[in-house]
Amino acid sequence: MSRARARFVANRGAVLGAVLVIGLLGIALLAPVLSENNPLASDVEHGLSELGAPLPPSRDAVLGTDQLGRDVWARVVTGTRTSLSIAAIATLIALVIGVSIGLVAGYAGGAVDSALMRLVDLVLAFPLLLLAILLAALFREAELSSSNAPVFLTLGAVGWTTMARVVRGKALVLARSEMITAARALGAGPARILVRHFLPNVAGVVIVVAALVFAQNLLAESVLSYLGLGPAPPSPTWGHMLYEGRAYYRTAPHLVLAPGIAIVIAVVAFHLVGEGLRDAFDAREARSAGAR
Amino acid sequence: MTARSPAVALAAAGAIASLAAGCSPIDRGPRFRPAGNTAPRDGGTLRFSVIEQVRTLDPTTGYDEMTNLATHLLFDTLVDFAPGGLEIMPRLAARWTVSDDGLVYRFELRPGAAFSDGTPITAAHAGYGLERALATPDSPSAEYLADLAGARDVIARKATACAGITTDGDRTLVLTLVRRNPALLSILTMSFATPQRPEHVAAAGDQLRRRPDATGPFELVSWDEGTRLVLRRNPHYYDPARVHLDAIVMLENVPRDTQFQMFERGELDTAEKLAAPDYLFVMSEPAWQPYIHRLVGMNAFGSRMNVTRKPFDDRRVRQALNYALDKRHTARLLNATTVPAHGILPPGMLGRDAELAPYPHDVARARALLAEAGYPGGLDVDYVTTSDEETQKVAGSLQSDLAAAGVRVQIVVMSWATWQTAVGQPGGPAFSFTSWSADFPDPVNFLDPRFHARSIKAADSTNDSFYTNPEVDALLDAARAELDQARRAALYRRVERILYDDAPWIWDYHRMTTEVVQPYVHYAPHAIWTRDYSSAWLDVGLDGAPVPR
Numbered sequence: 064m065s066r067a068r069a070r071f072v073a074n075r076g077a078v079l080g081a082v083l084v085i086g087l088l089g090i091a092l093l094a095p096v097l098s099e100n101n102p103l104a105s106d107v108e109h110g111l112s113e114l115g116a117p118l119p120p121s122r123d124a125v126l127g128t129d130q131l132g133r134d135v136w137a138r139v140v141t142g143t144r145t146s147l148s149i150a151a152i153a154t155l156i157a158l159v160i161g162v163s164i165g166l167v168a169g170y171a172g173g174a175v176d177s178a179l180m181r182l183v184d185l186v187l188a189f190p191l192l193l194l195a196i197l198l199a200a201l202f203r204e205a206e207l208s209s210s211n212a213p214v215f216l217t218l219g220a221v222g223w224t225t226m227a228r229v230v231r232g233k234a235l236v237l238a239r240s241e242m243i244t245a246a247r248a249l250g251a252g253p254a255r256i257l258v259r260h261f262l263p264n265v266a267g268v269v270i271v272v273a274a275l276v277f278a279q280n281l282l283a284e285s286v287l288s289y290l291g292l293g294p295a296p297p298s299p300t301w302g303h304m305l306y307e308g309r310a311y312y313r314t315a316p317h318l319v320l321a322p323g324i325a326i327v328i329a330v331v332a333f334h335l336v337g338e339g340l341r342d343a344f345d346a347r348e349a350r351s352a353g354a355r
Numbered sequence: 356m357t358a359r360s361p362a363v364a365l366a367a368a369g370a371i372a373s374l375a376a377g378c379s380p381i382d383r384g385p386r387f388r389p390a391g392n393t394a395p396r397d398g399g400t401l402r403f404s405v406i407e408q409v410r411t412l413d414p415t416t417g418y419d420e421m422t423n424l425a426t427h428l429l430f431d432t433l434v435d436f437a438p439g440g441l442e443i444m445p446r447l448a449a450r451w452t453v454s455d456d457g458l459v460y461r462f463e464l465r466p467g468a469a470f471s472d473g474t475p476i477t478a479a480h481a482g483y484g485l486e487r488a489l490a491t492p493d494s495p496s497a498e499y500l501a502d503l504a505g506a507r508d509v510i511a512r513k514a515t516a517c518a519g520i521t522t523d524g525d526r527t528l529v530l531t532l533v534r535r536n537p538a539l540l541s542i543l544t545m546s547f548a549t550p551q552r553p554e555h556v557a558a559a560g561d562q563l564r565r566r567p568d569a570t571g572p573f574e575l576v577s578w579d580e581g582t583r584l585v586l587r588r589n590p591h592y593y594d595p596a597r598v599h600l601d602a603i604v605m606l607e608n609v610p611r612d613t614q615f616q617m618f619e620r621g622e623l624d625t626a627e628k629l630a631a632p633d634y635l636f637v638m639s640e641p642a643w644q645p646y647i648h649r650l651v652g653m654n655a656f657g658s659r660m661n662v663t664r665k666p667f668d669d670r671r672v673r674q675a676l677n678y679a680l681d682k683r684h685t686a687r688l689l690n691a692t693t694v695p696a697h698g699i700l701p702p703g704m705l706g707r708d709a710e711l712a713p714y715p716h717d718v719a720r721a722r723a724l725l726a727e728a729g730y731p732g733g734l735d736v737d738y739v740t741t742s743d744e745e746t747q748k749v750a751g752s753l754q755s756d757l758a759a760a761g762v763r764v765q766i767v768v769m770s771w772a773t774w775q776t777a778v779g780q781p782g783g784p785a786f787s788f789t790s791w792s793a794d795f796p797d798p799v800n801f802l803d804p805r806f807h808a809r810s811i812k813a814a815d816s817t818n819d820s821f822y823t824n825p826e827v828d829a830l831l832d833a834a835r836a837e838l839d840q841a842r843r844a845a846l847y848r849r850v851e852r853i854l855y856d857d858a859p860w861i862w863d864y865h866r867m868t869t870e871v872v873q874p875y876v877h878y879a880p881h882a883i884w885t886r887d888y889s890s891a892w893l894d895v896g897l898d899g900a901p902v903p904r
């Protein structure tokens with residue numbers, strides 16, 4: 064582990080990513096403190112020009128105001144919280160589903176393995192975003208539309224496949240290892256073997272994949288929000304801010320740049336961390352199964 | 356897709372976006388300039404688009420805004436509004452007289468007036484057009500002609516011919532009324548009042564909506580319904596000097612942002628009802644300024660209160676709300692395309708009291724009035740608005756303005772149809788968004804439906820403030836019987852003052868329409884008909900192409 068840490072710290076990209084991730088987490092946690100302006104409050108008096116145009120960045124609003132006179136900085140900061148929490152919950156869902164299916168498939172092998180992997184193929188056969196759009200639309204029809212649940216359920220439901228494949232590959236190797244044969248010989252049951260022996264051994268690769276899935280979820284959440292399938296307005300999200308601001312790109316470019324740059328920074332940061340972890344653990348499985 | 360590629364793609368997209376936004380494009384202004392013709396140049400095709408579709412080309416049944424744009428080019432009427440808006444001028448009628456009692460109108464047709472196939476227009480054709488407006492089921496304009504003698508019988512299908520519509524020879528149409536109607540000439544400017552031929556109506560049958568019998572400056576070439584309407588100059592138009600364009604192409608169902616993109620590329624010659632971002636772009640670009648036309652519409656917007664219900668039965672509460680609203684806020688939310696209102700009559704309308712200033716924004720005054728009325732701690736009210744983005748924005752602004760005066764507003768959103776039904780009932784919402792658009796530009800079409808006791812009904816009441824004031828009713832009735840326009844205007848000004856004080860509405864704003872045209876388009880919107888391109892001309896080069904800037 065300490066050798067892995069040394070490799071991670073030596074990787075400049077990874078360190079930069081980690082610093083950015085810590086910064087983003089800090090912003091998300093301190094959102095209410097970082098901006099005194101209410102991200103939802105429309106200030107017609109001070110937030111709009113005489114013509115009703117969004118105001119450019121100024122001392123009162125560091126990133127300017129939007130078309131309703133709302134503070135863009137306050138919205139980006141609040142959006143950090145929304146985006147990170149949705150991506151985190153979605154990643155957790157994907158992790159639970161993916162690790163469970165991967166472990167079971169790898170441990171049981173045979174027909175169970177084949178059946179579960181065909182399920183993975185089935186999910187993978189659909190383009191990720193199209194499937195997410197379909198699911199998000201279905202979840203919104205259900206009584207969940209006022210919360211963020213449709214978004215993280217959707218992302219969790221489509222995002223677990225990579226995790227399942229990687230964990231299954233690792234588990235297949237483990238299942239044939241002498242360590243497991245020994246554990247069986249000592250009378251350990253399947254549950255004990257999975258939890259005590261498999262789980263610690265796949266942890267490294269799980270962390271790597273989780274970081275990459277997290278980055279993918281951040282991006283997918285922005286795409287869904289841009290398409291109007293994200294968290295319900297007026298809750299600010301980067302994707303929706305991008306959508307609302309796009310028509311103003313000529314007169315108020317800050318409306319596109321602020322959320323756009325935020326998305327780029329967040330996605331790149333989590334990718335750098337994920338890739339840094341992968342290189343640090345030298346988890347070859349993650350490298351090959353990262354494809355989808 | 357590899358796990359790495361989204362990040363790379365996004366980074367690239369971000370970089371492109373910053374470049375596009377950061378570097379100002381080489382040319383943000385118009386692409387063309389006027390060619391420099393000093394006299395109107397004949398020829399060329401004018402292209403414009405509308406956001407919805409034209410419903411029909413039958414002048415009798417068409418009445419919505421998009422349809423009117425087309426029918427106004429196809430059909431001339433006996434009289435018309437002069438470009439400034441308030442004056443009535445001759446069109447197909449060369450002259451007209453009104454009897455001293457105001458009940459008999461004689462219109463003398465212009466020699467040379469003809470349908471687009473060259474057949475001369477007679478007085479009987481003009482009379483038949485009006486009769487069709489009365490007799491056609493679901494005719495939207497029958498009620499406008501209800502003051503004609505015998506009109507009620509035709510509307511009720513008890514008679515086929517209207518006794519009040521007669522002819523005196525081939526050239527003179529005589530209209531006889533049962534009661535005075537000072538708005539009659541305004542009513543006769545609408546396209547339904549165009550002359551029509553019974554033979555054509557019979558021959559066209561149910562295809563009449565696609566086969567207009569043109570009497571106006573243009574005739575139909577083709578209509579791909581919902582997509583494109585093409586008109587060309589009417590070769591038999593009585594006043595060829597008035598028409599310069601060879602053709603007009605009207606594209607239908609073009610969304611606002613698409614319209615502006617096409618306009619910027621030079622594929623459209625005019626653009627109206629711009630989306631807010633495009634409007635702000637045009638307004639921020641000095642080179643476009645000479646080509647932006649603004650016009651106050653025949654409308655009024657605000658909030659109506661049911662004056663029979665608490666707390667709105669107290670005039671001081673209603674006045675307090677008028678003082679509490681900051682009209683500058685609404686103006687900003689609507690991109691400064693509004694004129695603050697002091698009443699229902701828009702600027703330029705007969706009888707509008709230009710000296711009456713809108714209620715100022717005065718929170719202290721509002722609080723004092725509320726305290727006087729017995730609400731020192733403010734009050735809680737529900738406010739109903741429609742699900743439209745714009746009305747919701749306005750409602751949000753009203754909510755925060757009124758909160759400053761201690762009035763806590765709870766916003767209730769309804770669909771347009773539900774809202775419309777609900778507010779027209781005495782037991783419906785007591786406080787809501789309201790608006791009014793006139794069918795024809797006369798104060799009688801604003802004040803009578805909204806504030807006369809006669810307009811109160813148990814359902815679909817157009818007087819949805821349920822405002823009754825015998826003095827207002829008497830003044831409105833007197834104005835209806837007054838043929839002298841100056842005296843009529845004086846009566847309406849008195850009504851305006853009373854309504855201003857009684858405040859059955861929170862008077863908010865009148866909406867302006869904005870249109871931007873290519874620099875080579877010579878045209879000014881008509882005060883009443885707005886986009887009336889019948890006399891527009893194109894200042895283009897000798898080859899007929901616009902001159903690049």
